[in-house]
Amino acid sequence: MDEVRTRLEAERATVLARLAALTGDHDAIVAASLDTNADDEHDPEGATIAFERSQVGALVAQAREHLAEIDRAVARLDDGSYGTCERCGEPIPVARLEARPTARRCVRCATTD
16 A cells, blocks of 8 residues: 555645646736736637636646545545445455546446446
8 A cells, every 4th residue: 555655645746736837827827917908808819818717727626626536545545445435335446546546436336426
């Protein structure tokens, strides 16, 4: 399980770096739009600014959710439930955990939602 913890910690560090970069991008887009009197509805560039802001905001939300998934996986490591399907209680196949280390369900339970 030390190998799993190391992998999750490395993935967490990668996501934190990505989140910091995305947050910086979002802040730069917002700051750039504050210096103009762009009207998103009527300015031809406004839609692009709004789209970029929305797109980066969605990527930030996605990174935060992935970070939460990693933290939940680490918590399962700590409490001994990592690798056990939260739905049926059966072991999650190693290949699934290698492909998706944050998996909470076995393939059968994940596909029957």
